[in-house]
Amino acid sequence: MASLVRTAFRKDLFLGKVAIVTGGGTGIGRAITKELAELGCRVVIASRKRETLESAAAEINHTLSKDVGGAALPPLRVFPFQCNIRSEEQVEALMKYAVEKHGRIDYLVNNGGGQFMSPVSEISAKGWHAVIDTNLTGTFYCLKHAYHAWMKDHGGSIVNIIVDMVKGFPGMAHTGAARAGVENLTKSMALEWSPSKIRINCIAPGVIYSETAAANYPDPETFNRSLHIIPARRLGCPEEVSGAVCFLLSPAAAYITGCTIPVDGGQGIYRSPWVIQDHEGFPVELHSEVALPPKGEATEPGPSEFLFKALAELYKSKL
Numbered sequence: 392m393a394s395l396v397r398t399a400f401r402k403d404l405f406l407g408k409v410a411i412v413t414g415g416g417t418g419i420g421r422a423i424t425k426e427l428a429e430l431g432c433r434v435v436i437a438s439r440k441r442e443t444l445e446s447a448a449a450e451i452n453h454t455l456s457k458d459v460g461g462a463a464l465p466p467l468r469v470f471p472f473q474c475n476i477r478s479e480e481q482v483e484a485l486m487k488y489a490v491e492k493h494g495r496i497d498y499l500v501n502n503g504g505g506q507f508m509s510p511v512s513e514i515s516a517k518g519w520h521a522v523i524d525t526n527l528t529g530t531f532y533c534l535k536h537a538y539h540a541w542m543k544d545h546g547g548s549i550v551n552i553i554v555d556m557v558k559g560f561p562g563m564a565h566t567g568a569a570r571a572g573v574e575n576l577t578k579s580m581a582l583e584w585s586p587s588k589i590r591i592n593c594i595a596p597g598v599i600y601s602e603t604a605a606a607n608y609p610d611p612e613t614f615n616r617s618l619h620i621i622p623a624r625r626l627g628c629p630e631e632v633s634g635a636v637c638f639l640l641s642p643a644a645a646y647i648t649g650c651t652i653p654v655d656g657g658q659g660i661y662r663s664p665w666v667i668q669d670h671e672g673f674p675v676e677l678h679s680e681v682a683l684p685p686k687g688e689a690t691e692p693g694p695s696e697f698l699f700k701a702l703a704e705l706y707k708s709k710l
């Protein structure tokens with residue numbers, strides 16, 4: 392049976408390599424795991440839910456190519472390991488397992504994470520810590536222990552999955568803060584660890600649909616409602632994040648470190664999903680020589696309509 396895994400890369404790209412993918416049993420992490428394994432890599436998938444990991448590993452192993460260019464590949468290339476990245480002890484055990492059972496850690500993909508929607512004013516201390524501990528501290532534990540267990544002496548390549556938070560992340564500010572922390576940590580690690588030949592980069596996905604991701608939001612239409620902020624005018628697929636991860640891990644990215652690649656259909660350079668409720672406007676607190684014109688109604692969405700009208704007037708006046 393031909394493999395069910397599609398990839399744009401050479402089939403033996405990661406032959407003989409070992410990767411760890413946190414959150415590798417679902418959504419984006421599952422797509423990354425499938426592609427790495429299809430390209431010959433052995434992949435340890437790590438997260439909290441043992442059953443999810445075990446069934447994902449079995450399903451993926453079943454779909455992979457059995458050989459490359461006529462040479463047989465190991466039939467089992469995905470291995471589950473239960474680990475809560477919020478526990479430093481469990482992360483240390485994960486890295487130990489990878490080195491002892493699989494011999495090396497060439498790649499680390501810090502993908503496990505998540506959050507819930509809430510205005511900042513309503514986030515409890517427990518909820519705040521849950522999100523920071525998962526996304527920022529969990530990533531720190533994985534980085535630190537992959538370094539000590541293997542990469543310090545042998546090099547490696549790391550990809551951290553963050554989010555599109557270039558315009559802040561109102562509505563999910565805790566995760567925006569955590570991921571901005573990861574992005575900055577990435578730059579520090581790129582510099583501190585360059586003598587060890589470790590490359591480390593981030594990918595910032597936009598709105599990527601998967602059933603497990605959507606299940607985290609109370610309204611199933613949450614993702615579709617984001618279409619107006621996406622220039623590509625569709626949601627992203629997990630496989631589109633995976634392709635970028637494989638590129639960053641591969642020798643083709645040998646001169647890339649400390650950077651972030653958005654995989655977001657143009658969302659990052661476009662508008663924020665957040666709607667500012669109209670209000671009377673900030674008070675002018677300085678004495679000004681100008682009197683501002685009376686404030687009109689600021690309706691959203693639609694600033695581009697106003698801009699187009701102004702440009703049309705300008706164009707007409709030049710004819």
Ligand SMILES: CCCCCCCCC/C=C/C(=O)SCCNC(=O)CCNC(=O)[C@H](O)C(C)(C)COP(=O)(O)OP(=O)(O)OC[C@H]1O[C@@H](n2cnc3c(N)ncnc32)[C@H](O)[C@@H]1OP(=O)(O)O
Pocket residue numbers: 504505506507508509515517518519521522525554561562563597598599603604605607613614617664
């Ligand atoms: C706007 C842009 C549009 C744009 C819309 C599109 C968005 C796309 C951008 C990003 C998309 C994605 O990331 S999609 C991927 C989503 N996947 C995930 O989030 C999976 C992983 N997530 C989680 O496990 C959880 O969300 C996370 C909070 C991180 C950890 O949960 P745990 O149950 O393990 O944590 P605990 O330690 O038990 O603490 C839970 C506490 O967190 C708080 N908490 C948890 N869920 C809560 C909730 N729904 N509402 C309030 N508070 C909550 C409470 O205080 C809980 O305490 P108690 O009150 O005592 O219970």
Ligand SMILES: NC(=O)C1=CN([C@@H]2O[C@H](COP(=O)(O)OP(=O)(O)OC[C@H]3O[C@@H](n4cnc5c(N)ncnc54)[C@H](OP(=O)(O)O)[C@@H]3O)[C@@H](O)[C@H]2O)C=CC1
Pocket residue numbers: 413414415416417418419420437438439440441443474475476477502503504505506525529552553554555595596597598599600601603604607
């Ligand atoms: N989908 C999207 O639009 C976007 C997603 N992202 C990020 O991409 C990553 C993958 O998300 P996605 O695939 O969409 O959603 P999923 O909910 O499918 O994936 C989240 C994964 O993280 C794992 N995870 C969560 N908490 C922990 C923990 N404490 N320890 C170990 N593993 C954990 C989960 O496994 P388990 O429950 O078994 O622990 C799960 O496999 C996340 O970091 C997410 O925030 C970023 C931007 C956009």
